[in-house]
Amino acid sequence: MDEARRGGESSRGMRSSEMKGSAWGGVDLGGTKIEAVVVDAEGRPLGNARHPTPAGGPKEVVRAIYEALEDASRSAGLAPRRLAGVGVGAPGSVDSNTGTLARVSNVGKGWTEPYPLAGALADLVHGPVVLGNDVQVAVTAEYRLGAGMPYRSVLGVWWGTGVGGGLVLDGIPWRGRGAAGEVGHVVVKPGGSRCGCGRRGCMEAYAGRGCLELKARKAVKRGEKTMLLEWMKKKGRTRLTSSIWKKALDEQDAVATRLIDKAVLMMGVGLSSAINLLDVDAIILGGGLGTRLGVEYAERIHEAMRPHIFVPERQPPVVLAQLGELSGAIGAALLAEPPLH
Amino acid sequence: MDEARRGGESSRGMRSSEMKGSAWGGVDLGGTKIEAVVVDAEGRPLGNARHPTPAGGPKEVVRAIYEALEDASRSAGLAPRRLAGVGVGAPGSVDSNTGTLARVSNVGKGWTEPYPLAGALADLVHGPVVLGNDVQVAVTAEYRLGAGMPYRSVLGVWWGTGVGGGLVLDGIPWRGRGAAGEVGHVVVKPGGSRCGCGRRGCMEAYAGRGCLELKARKAVKRGEKTMLLEWMKKKGRTRLTSSIWKKALDEQDAVATRLIDKAVLMMGVGLSSAINLLDVDAIILGGGLGTRLGVEYAERIHEAMRPHIFVPERQPPVVLAQLGELSGAIGAALLAEPPLH
Structure with a gap:
């Protein structure tokens, strides 16, 4: 895949470890904790971070996801804006096509109506964000790498x-x-x-x-x-x-x-x-x-x-x-x- | 798909209704009856025939399938050797890759070991034969045409x-x-x-x-x-x-x-x-x-x-x-x- 297109900007002139396309972010959004990881092109963890899930609404949750990604990126020696893409595994009712999350009961204060979580997080990480079901993505990881x-x-x-x-x-x-x-x-x-x-x-x-x-x-x-x-x-x-x-x-x-x-x-x-x-x-x-x-x-x-x-x-x-x-x-x-x- | 290749011979010079590739045969192999049909390129029935399932072993069953196909072809105005391909839906344990059928309890005398039904029938119809599970093929027909x-x-x-x-x-x-x-x-x-x-x-x-x-x-x-x-x-x-x-x-x-x-x-x-x-x-x-x-x-x-x-x-x-x-x-x-x- 075209890395420049995925990242939304040219990678020319960056140091290799800072290039868009060399690292990907993943977030497991849970009721008690947000687990963030940064992986390389083989899916191997380069860094990770665990933050408590905040008690607030979806905006607070998105902010906390971004901060966990920041920490995970830092521990991998990267800035979060350098991630080629981010995936989020979430409980509740996930619509991967629209990037919205609805009917979340045990994350933060919970919410019912679809919230554009992928879009809101993309504005912070300045790159593409994909939303998936939390268990499905864990199973997919085991299928491909475990x-x-x-x-x-x-x-x-x-x-x-x-x-x-x-x-x-x-x-x-x-x-x-x-x-x-x-x-x-x-x-x-x-x-x-x-x-x-x-x-x-x-x-x-x-x-x-x-x-x-x-x-x-x-x-x-x-x-x-x-x-x-x-x-x-x-x-x-x-x-x-x-x-x-x-x-x-x-x-x-x-x-x-x-x-x-x-x-x-x-x-x-x-x-x-x-x-x-x-x-x-x-x-x-x-x-x-x-x-x-x-x-x-x-x-x-x-x-x-x-x-x-x-x-x-x-x-x-x-x-x-x-x-x-x-x-x-x-x-x-x-x-x-x-x-x- | 290349009709000449499928049929195993050139179609040049044949009358249109006799060309390999213009009709396909299908057989539903059951415990009491063999239902054979000949369909056109859209899957529409051109002719069909129903024969009783014989009481014998797999060779007899294959012979009866061929005869049912002959009748169905005749009712469609074709010879069975003119069929571009034949599919058979069968009960028991079907191996589509090898074209074998095993563990058949209620067809003919029944048999346990894998029998090369597709190959044996292909020798009679002089064309490719594919084997599938009887219920799965019926469901696929409903999915695609019903x-x-x-x-x-x-x-x-x-x-x-x-x-x-x-x-x-x-x-x-x-x-x-x-x-x-x-x-x-x-x-x-x-x-x-x-x-x-x-x-x-x-x-x-x-x-x-x-x-x-x-x-x-x-x-x-x-x-x-x-x-x-x-x-x-x-x-x-x-x-x-x-x-x-x-x-x-x-x-x-x-x-x-x-x-x-x-x-x-x-x-x-x-x-x-x-x-x-x-x-x-x-x-x-x-x-x-x-x-x-x-x-x-x-x-x-x-x-x-x-x-x-x-x-x-x-x-x-x-x-x-x-x-x-x-x-x-x-x-x-x-x-x-x-x-x-």
Whole structure:
């Protein structure tokens, strides 16, 4: 691609490290933090920065994204205006064509109407900005640079507070009409547990960390014994983090074990439905809980799928995400199309 | 495409209707019948023929396919050797790359090992033969020439003895590693009813006509009253056909109503899971039972999906297949790539 055109100005006369086109920015916009990264032409991180997500409206959020990019650029020895392009992975309802973000509930004060986030950020970075879905870009990063590299087609399952998903089919991220990949809302039990989305029986209602915490708190109210909430208080947390769940499982806490066993069982149901429909080469397991529980649980989910797989002799593997906490930001940077020679 | 190259010989000097490249053959290989069609460059049927599927092995089946093609060609005023190419849609395990068909249970005597069906038929028709999955080719036909024409991406649901499925995503049939589209084996109730595939709780276990008949027979054994089996005997049938189910529903037969209500409910669960994952533009409902029950039941399935759809304001329509009984054969002919100008 024509670097001068992408950057909007000529690169002549600049020092190599300062040329537009030698570095790309990526931002993972989350409810608590903004993770920014600057990558080279191969998608390798040159620098990164993490800022807290501000409590305000979209303008404040855009300002904070720019500042995180500034810091990430500085740590890479660049000015943010030297980025050839920037990609942003965001939760909520993303319209990549218009660069707008709508229905954001847990970023800043949240907003409902479409906000032109890409345009507003482009005015600050003086270059092109592309907007994408946060989980989809993380899955795309794993597909192109991480655990998905050996495969043609993958389903990414991001197991955290919710259960997000992303599809890459024959190399192309599949978003349908913009909302595809919601594997967390595959129905695993009609009329079952209440999900954060308001519906019943979704896979996320059994496996999402948010729903798991509600179930743990209910168990405590019923008088069941668990160390989960004590450890949470001891660590000065207000939420059950992935590491608290991990510790509880390691110490064979009865409530944690029962709830996670059920989560694994239900992920087996939902993910095999997805495989029977799509027959992709592999499932990539990521997200806070997926990464923390690691390969043992990837294997357990694989086992839980076995009874439901239509072509059992070709059941795809469940592999762990490899790019770690930067996968979302790196994936976002890929939206800006570094060449990845 | 170069017609001479496709046909393997020069077309010079032939009469127009006899030129290789002016007509394409398509075959829908079924358990009871072989439906053959000859189409023009726009995919319009020029002639067709229906032969019973022979009881023998793969060689006999190939011979019968050729004879059906001969008849279809004759009814189109052509010789089968004049077909520019032939496509075959088949049940079982299709390998399109090698042109082999394996694990066929209900065609002829059935066979397990891969049989080079495309090659064997090509020797008889003296032209290229392409093999595809029977439901996928029918869905592709609807996508390109029928109910799917207004849409970019569709999920086809073929509601018959089983519940088959096919995906076309942005114009491209999606088969995964060869087995995608098995929407009938999305799990709608873990540990639920036994399915024909041997597993439990599949959508097909509640909606497939085969499983519905088993449930009806069990209901009769339990002493429930239904006209289903009487009508079957009266019509001289050994199986509950789609028209018998339709009549029973029209006459408010209690068993038929209860079983089909449950089927609709479970299709609502399974199909909304598929939509949450794939976010396609539309669902096309085909197959014997789907076509026979018609638009009223397409609407009922749409309603049954509503409680489970993740983005309810963009729930895709459920539209009826339009090409009728020839959809499979026409779709198979499209495998041979007529230009469809």
